[in-house]
Amino acid sequence: MNLFLAPIQGMTIAGYRNAFARHFGNIDAYYTPFISSSEVDKVNNLLLKDILPEYNDPAVKLVPQLLGNDGAQFKAFACAISDIGYHEINWNIGCPYPTVTKKKKGSGILQHPDMIKKVLDTACSDSSYTVTVKMRLGWDKLEEGMRVMDVLNDYPLGGVIIHARTGIQMYEGHVDLEEFETLAASCKHEVTYNGDIFTHDDFLRISSRLPFIKNFMLGRGALSDPFLPTVIKGQTVSDANKISIVREFHNEIFNYYKCKLSGDKHLCDKMKEFWYYMHVHLDKDGKYMKKIKKCHRTSEYLELVNQIFHSNS
Ligand SMILES: Cc1cc2nc3c(=O)[nH]c(=O)nc-3n(C[C@H](O)[C@H](O)[C@H](O)COP(=O)(O)O)c2cc1C
Structure with missing residues (x-):
C-alpha cells in the first residue's frame, strides 16, 4: 500500500x-x-x-x-x-x-x-x-x-x-x-x-x-x-512524544518562513494557515485559533503557540 x-x-x-x-x-x-x-x-x-x-x-x-x-x-x-x-x-x-x-x-x-x-x-x-x-x-x-x-x-x-x-x-x-x-x-x-x-x-x-x-x-x-x-502504516507514537515532535515541526516551519517573509504581519498570516489545519487536534475548541487569527506580532504569536503546546502536554 x-x-x-x-x-x-x-x-x-x-x-x-x-x-x-x-x-x-x-x-x-x-x-x-x-x-x-x-x-x-x-x-x-x-x-x-x-x-x-x-x-x-x-x-x-x-x-x-x-x-x-x-x-x-x-x-x-x-x-x-x-x-x-x-x-x-x-x-x-x-x-x-x-x-x-x-x-x-x-x-x-x-x-x-x-x-x-x-x-x-x-x-x-x-x-x-x-x-x-x-x-x-x-x-x-x-x-x-x-x-x-x-x-x-x-x-x-x-x-x-x-x-x-x-x-x-x-x-x-x-x-x-x-x-x-x-x-x-x-x-x-x-x-x-x-x-x-x-x-x-x-x-x-x-x-x-x-x-x-x-x-x-x-x-x-x-x-x-x-x-x-x-x-x-501500522506504527504507534506515544502521546507524550507526539507533542514534542509537532512542536519541533512547527518551529522548523516558523523559521523557514521567518527567513523567507519580511515583517511580522506576513509571518503571522502565513502561520495562521498552518494552524488552520493544526488546531483541529491541538486546539479543539478553537480558543487559541481565535487569538492567532487576530495576531500581528511574532512575540504575541509565539506566546500563544507556547500556550497551545503547554495545554497539550
Ligand atoms: C487550499 C487547497 C489547495 C489545494 N491545492 C491543490 C493543488 O495545487 N493541486 C491539486 O491537485 N489539488 C489541490 N488541492 C486538492 C487536494 O490535493 C485534495 O485533492 C483535496 O483536498 C481532497 O483531499 P483531502 O480530502 O484528503 O484533503 C487543494 C485543496 C485545498 C483545500
Missing part, C-alpha cells in the same frame, strides 16, 4: 514537505502544488523554484504537478522538469476554483474530453517523462468523468488519482464512493483514491469498501494530523 501527500497550494511547499518528511514521514511520494504551465511564454527557473533540487531533500520523493490546457506548453514545462531530474509529471484536471475552471483548466476541462485528448497527444509524445493525472468524478456528473476516462485509457499514463467529488462540489458535501468505484473500474491505469481521509477509521472504512485500491492520497487529514500516515 502506498500513501501520497496531496498538493495543497500555499501549504505543501518545499520547506513544509522537507520538514514533514523529517518529522513524520511514512509518505511514499509528495505531489507538489500546481505550477501553471500556461501563463508564460517561456519556462524559467523562477516558476520551477519550489521543485529545484537545492530546495528539496533528495530523500523526499517528489512529483511535480502542472496545471494548463495546452499540450505544447505542458510538454515544454515537462521537459524542463525532467531535465532537473523528475520523471513523473502530474497533470491537474481537478482544481475546482472558478478562476481556473472558467478558462477550461483544472476540473473545468472535464466537460471537454476532446481538449484532453489534444493535450495528451502532445504531452505524451516525449519519452523522457511519464504523465499521471489527478482528476475528479466529473465536472457535475459521473458521465463526464467516464468520457474523460475513455480518453485517458488511450494513453500510456503512469496512473490516475481520483478525488471522489465533482468539480462543482468544490470541497463541500460527501465523497461518493460508489461513483468512485464505477470510475475506477473503467480505468485501465493504476488508480489512487483521494478524498476525506481525516482519521484512521476513515481510512479503514474507505479502504475496506475499495479493496482493489492500493494507493491512497491524503490531504487535509494529514495536514491536521501529521501522524495519520504513520498510524495508517
Whole structure:
C-alpha cells in the first residue's frame, strides 16, 4: 500500500514537505502544488523554484504537478522538469476554483474530453517523462468523468488519482464512493483514491469498501494530523512524544518562513494557515485559533503557540 501527500497550494511547499518528511514521514511520494504551465511564454527557473533540487531533500520523493490546457506548453514545462531530474509529471484536471475552471483548466476541462485528448497527444509524445493525472468524478456528473476516462485509457499514463467529488462540489458535501468505484473500474491505469481521509477509521472504512485500491492520497487529514500516515502504516507514537515532535515541526516551519517573509504581519498570516489545519487536534475548541487569527506580532504569536503546546502536554 502506498500513501501520497496531496498538493495543497500555499501549504505543501518545499520547506513544509522537507520538514514533514523529517518529522513524520511514512509518505511514499509528495505531489507538489500546481505550477501553471500556461501563463508564460517561456519556462524559467523562477516558476520551477519550489521543485529545484537545492530546495528539496533528495530523500523526499517528489512529483511535480502542472496545471494548463495546452499540450505544447505542458510538454515544454515537462521537459524542463525532467531535465532537473523528475520523471513523473502530474497533470491537474481537478482544481475546482472558478478562476481556473472558467478558462477550461483544472476540473473545468472535464466537460471537454476532446481538449484532453489534444493535450495528451502532445504531452505524451516525449519519452523522457511519464504523465499521471489527478482528476475528479466529473465536472457535475459521473458521465463526464467516464468520457474523460475513455480518453485517458488511450494513453500510456503512469496512473490516475481520483478525488471522489465533482468539480462543482468544490470541497463541500460527501465523497461518493460508489461513483468512485464505477470510475475506477473503467480505468485501465493504476488508480489512487483521494478524498476525506481525516482519521484512521476513515481510512479503514474507505479502504475496506475499495479493496482493489492500493494507493491512497491524503490531504487535509494529514495536514491536521501529521501522524495519520504513520498510524495508517501500522506504527504507534506515544502521546507524550507526539507533542514534542509537532512542536519541533512547527518551529522548523516558523523559521523557514521567518527567513523567507519580511515583517511580522506576513509571518503571522502565513502561520495562521498552518494552524488552520493544526488546531483541529491541538486546539479543539478553537480558543487559541481565535487569538492567532487576530495576531500581528511574532512575540504575541509565539506566546500563544507556547500556550497551545503547554495545554497539550
Ligand atoms: C487550499 C487547497 C489547495 C489545494 N491545492 C491543490 C493543488 O495545487 N493541486 C491539486 O491537485 N489539488 C489541490 N488541492 C486538492 C487536494 O490535493 C485534495 O485533492 C483535496 O483536498 C481532497 O483531499 P483531502 O480530502 O484528503 O484533503 C487543494 C485543496 C485545498 C483545500
